[in-house]
Amino acid sequence: MEQLHGLKQSEVTESREKYGSNVIPDSEPTTFWKEFRETFQDPMIRILVAIALLMIVMFFFGYAQIYEPLGTIVAILVVAFVTARTGVASDSKYRDLKNSVKKEQSKVYRDSIIRMIDSDDIVVGDLVLLQAGDKIPADGILVYGHLSVNNAALNGETEECHKEAVDKDQPFPEQITGDTFVDGFSLFRGAIVYDGEGVLLVKKTGLQTMMGHMALEMQEEEPASPLQVKLSILAGQISKIGYTGAVVIALLYMIHFVILAGGPAAYMVQGWQNIFMDVINALTLAIVIIVCAVPEGLPLMISLVLMQNTSKMLDHNVLVRKAEGIETAGALNILFSDKTGTITKGEMEVVQFFSGDGTIIDTKQINNYPDIREKLHVAIGKNTSSMFDEHHRVISGNATDQALMKFLGEDSYLKMKEDPSLEVFASQKFNSSNKFSQAQIGGLTYYKGAPERLLQKADRYMGTDGQLHPLDLSCINQRIDTLAKKAMRVIAFGYSEEPLQENCISGNLVLIGMAAIRDDVRPEARIAIHDVQKAGIQVVMITGDRLETASAIAKDAGLVHSDEDVCLTSTMLNSMSDEEVKKILPHIRVIARALPTDKSRMVRLCQEENLVVGMTGDGVNDSPALKRADVGFAMGSGTEAAKEAGKIVILDDNFNSIKDAILYGRTIFHNILKFCKFQLVINVAAVLVSAIAPFFGVDEPLKVTHLLFVNLVMDGLGAMMLGNEPALPEYMDEAPRKRTDPLVSRSMMYQIGIMGIWLTVLSLFYLTSDWTRSFFETDKQFLTSYFVLFIASALFNGFNVRDDGFRIFGHLKENPDFLKVFFLILFIQFAIINVSLLPVKAFTFISAMFSCVPFGVRGWLLAYCMAFTMIPVDMIRKAVMRIFYK
Missing domain, CATH: 3.40.1110.10 (Calcium-transporting ATPase, cytoplasmic domain N)
Known part of the structure; x- marks a missing residue:
């Protein structure tokens, strides 16, 4: 090799000014304020904001108490704070992991000597000495020596690619295709030198490299997660039901006033002042119904559950970069997996x-x-x-x-x-x-x-x-x-x-x-693939290897089982229209000689079919598809581009960790469903009782502050109570759900409706029965006891939602928070009711705020015994449902 001089310092400066540096900028770190603001894009949060503003207006006109809007605002701020904290914590963990890796360095000829410099400091025109084991730091051509290169990080192929020196004036290819990687002289950033020694003449740096182009491509908008879609649908449904119900109840309430007055003519004689007050009372009732209908605790519960499980997943070598990614993992319908280093070990x-x-x-x-x-x-x-x-x-x-x-x-x-x-x-x-x-x-x-x-x-x-x-x-x-x-x-x-x-x-x-x-199949990958397929998730291997190699690996890994399973190449795929691909989509198991565009196309086609798509990968070539997929699983040993693109980083590169992520994702969704059943039963009952009770002569059976207790204490602590329910293996036996499947299924609707109606019937019986009233000395004690009945009924129903069958007391040891929160809520309510007995006058404010007074032991026993009926009634419902819906 002739004497090499390389660039002078002045030439380095000139080149950097002309062509730019070799740095591929990281995505901007998220901030607390950015995450905080994004919380208000949630449709459920927007409904809560609207309700809070409406209640504030009512307060200023003297028709509402300040507690309810303040409580709703507190709930919104808590949700925004928890969500923002979770997002910042996940991003910080990822960046700490990234910063713990030492910066890559390269051997560069500068001023006639070889210098070891940071790879980010390389410029166009530099001569880089490459030896076995080195990572190529920029795009360019080989001008001295000969190399064997591993392009797996770029095109997924583990086969050696031989490179021979060419003239310095040889232009670098402008159009990058699958064949460019295996030409005789082109070298790309991210590839590894297998063997030999040579000198790279740098032609492109930073964002101009192929890796840089992919980094720019990953700036595209991410699709809404399946959970976000389902919550948006639920929010719309609740809004329609709540607002429609409020209008209907308000009209019925006005009709009730007219009938009590003896007809329209007699009612009009009362005067406009009385009529105006009746209208205000009807509107107040309508607003209370809207407040009751909206599950204020749902956003808080989801934020808390995602935060808890994000931390828990680190113990399973899963770093969750985007909190919603872990729930989305449980919703997967199809998983596209890179071969090299993911299904296989990544080395010969x-x-x-x-x-x-x-x-x-x-x-x-x-x-x-x-x-x-x-x-x-x-x-x-x-x-x-x-x-x-x-x-x-x-x-x-x-x-x-x-x-x-x-x-x-x-x-x-x-x-x-x-x-x-x-x-x-x-x-x-x-x-x-x-x-x-x-x-x-x-x-x-x-x-x-x-x-x-x-x-x-x-x-x-x-x-x-x-x-x-x-x-x-x-x-x-x-x-x-x-x-x-x-x-x-x-x-x-x-x-x-x-x-x-x-x-x-x-x-x-x-x-x-x-x-x-x-490059053999990972033993644990075979088991994990089997478990993931058993969970109803279609696994497709997508690789840069030739079809024969890919098919053999797929059979060994358990991806291909029968003649119906389809293995095809990129060329075959691109000869087919989108509609033709969609027809064979359920049978595709292998796509060989794949380009990054193939991966992105497959993600798009699957999403058009309303499938929830996962993509695993570790190379630069995987990054765009990782970004576009509903959830991208980046391997911990993979490129920074892949980690930047994925919502989840698998720290140990183990397929078994992907399976754990799917299981925890399904567990989170089940826990969200449990909480929805828990909270929506309360909301249905609160709406019905508030709407019907006035017709039986009971105005405001649930005070605004009682609803505040439900919304803040019950819902916030309820999130802790049900959010830590354990991951059960049987969740992996369930069929995956589609993106468009509603959050509230038909069976859930039956449970919410039947138990909500039972609590309503129980409440109306309690409120109108002379027998129940006989247990108390005053009406105020009686109405206070109903507050106890309502809260206790909701808590007992918490056992019902823990299991769709009859094991409602099972796995309590694995979720010790359940009983702790159960008794904590009962204690808080007991303290609110009896705080006036303390010899401190300041505490009487709390009793006054909640319109509560102390009452005797007989009253407490009555309320708790009647509330306990929630459990046997739901057991009967489950038994009947099993008979008619086997």
Whole structure:
């Protein structure tokens, strides 16, 4: 290599000013204020804001108390605070992880010497020295030397790509296609040097690189999560029902006044002042009904549950970057998975060894065959370009050499290195023309190479008994063909007593055995894929590898099971229209030779079919699709571009962690449903009781402050009570839900409606019965006891919603917060009612605010016993539903 000078400092400055730096900017870190403001885009929050403003207006006109708008505003601010804190915490954890990684550095020629600089400081025109193991820091061309490059981070392929030097004036390709990665000279940022040494002339830096273009592409708007869609639908439904019900009840209330007065004529005689007050009372009732109808605690519950589980998932090696991502993971209908490093281990390894008669020897049991082991270890360890460094890592050599060196092991390598009897007298490295390498040690010449080359000269093989036997070529070729169908590369080993001859394999070769090499499937990935498929989620492997290799890996991983499963290439995919792809979409299992545009197209088509889409990946090529998918799973060892794009980072690259994320996502959704059932029963009953009770002569059975207690205390603590319900394995046996499926299903609607009606009937009986009234000395005590009945009924119903069956008291040990919160709410209510008994006058304000007075033990027992009926009534409902809806 001629003397290289590189750029001068003045030229570096000039180039940076002209072409820009090599920095690919991070996304802006989120801020508390930004997350806080985004909370108010939630449709449920907007309804709450509207209600608060309406109540404030009513307060200023003297027709409402200040407690309700203030309570609603407090609820909104708590939700916004918790949501913002969760978002900032998740983003901070991700950035801490990112900042903990040392900045990449490169060897650059500057002012005639090689300098080690931060890769971000490279400029167009720099000459970068690349050696085995280096990561290419910018896009450009190879102008000196030769390299073997691993482009897996860019196109998903683990196959080596050979690069040869070209003239400095060779233009860098303007149009990047799938073939550009494998041309003879182009190098791209993010690729890894397998072997060789060369010099990169930098042509593009920073955002102008392919990696930079993908970073810009990821700035697109993200789709609304399935939960956001469902909540938006629910908010619209509740708004319509609440507002319609309020208008109807207000009109009925006015009609009630007219009937009591003896008809329209008699009513009009009362005077406009009385009529105006009746209208105000009707409007006040309508507003109370709207307040009752809207589940104020739902946004708070969702924020708390997401925050709790985001922290919990770190214990499962899952870093949740976007809190909604973990819930979305549980809603997946289809999961597109990168192959390299996700389904497979991401590196070549020896997966099988067999002797010359086809006998398979476990790779971990090779030491049980000392004769084969001795010859094999020499054929590998003394016939390679790879070695172990001081950090016990295999370096140098191509992917095959590195895989064989790992198979050999560091201990054997070091022993041979120190053994004087194993001195190499002559050797010849592997080259693509000969397809073998050789080394003469003592009186033997050892060979390593393509089976077709060695088998031409082999007439014997070393058996597992250590003896030499005649070689049966038909047997060995059959084994090779079988392995080739499984996408395995076979390497043969042999030795001869004849001396080394350059570019030639000596005769009388003895076959030691053969090793099958492949980027093998992760054992845990097979199990995880099975579990994810069992959960009803379609798994599709999408890779840059050739179709034969991808199909073999897919079969081994358990993705392909029958002839109906479709494996196709990017070319085949692009020859089909969108409608044609949609028709075969449920059967697609593999897309090979895939480009980033293929991944993005598949995400789009699935979302058009209302499917919730997941994408896993670790490379730059995965980033746009990770961003567009409903939830992107980025691998912890992957590129920063992939981590930036994903909502979730799988820290240990383990498919099992993806399965955990899906399970926790489903658990979160189940807990949200439990809370919806818990809260909507309260809301339905509160609306019906508030609407109907005045017709029975009971005005305001639930005061505004009682509703405030429900909205703040019951809902906030209820979120803690039900938000920590445990993850149950049976959730993975459920069919995935579609994006457009309503949050409130038909069975939920029955439970909410029936239990809401029962609580209403119970309430009206309690409020109108002389028998219940006889337990109390005053009307104020009686109405206070109804407040106890209503809250206790809701709490007992909390047990009902814990399970769709009859195990309502199960798994309480796994959720100790449930009983703690249950008794805490009862204690708070007890304290509010009896606080006036304390000898501190200031506390009487609390009793006055809640319109509560103390009452006797008989009254408490009556209220609790009647409230307990919520449990047996729901048990009967579940039994009946099982009979009619099997």
